[in-house]
Amino acid sequence: MTAGHLNCTVCPSCGAKLAAKDSRPHDAYGFATVRRRRVCDSCGYRVQTVEIPADVADDVFQEDAA
Template sequence: MKCPFCGFADSKVVDSRPDKGGATIRRRRECESCGKRFTTHERVEEILPLVTKRDGRREAFDRMKLVSGIQKACEKRPVSVETIERLVDRLETTLQESGEKEIPSTQLGEWVMSELHKVDQVAYVRFASVYRSFKDINEFMNELQDLLKK
């Protein structure tokens, strides 16, 4: 593992333990050149479907892109990083269990909104406003009214 401080290619594992959910292994490492310590997280590489965009393009599922979008929706909200990670873990599991080779981005967006609705309603509305590209305030208000009805 390459050291993030000095770039040296070798490091030794000082401590290794599973995370709370058991989905990843947390490793404390020490650079064999500069002696600084850093943490890595190791997860099983899973085969995930391609995401089909609205314009027909296909791209590989990108966990970090999904995490980034959800973090933006949750900005300045009382939603922890761990909560976001668990949410994305659930979405990845749903993707794997779908058994599909390709999944429409619209379906993925609906799953994200469903999960966000359970976590934080403001984050849900933020994500929905970008995802659904509301054309005017009336569409936005309709979404808020639906949210209030639920």
């Protein structure tokens, strides 16, 4: 894992692996994304993620050139 990136496959509550229970296309941000509902099989923790394409992420989350 690199700085600035979240690991959305590990449960923040117990550390077990999160499983994707539902995946849907999503367009609310003006480009194609995927919305996933994830759940921990160990403790039941639930989270929703929105995944964006890598090329869009590079443009949106660029670090400022110093």
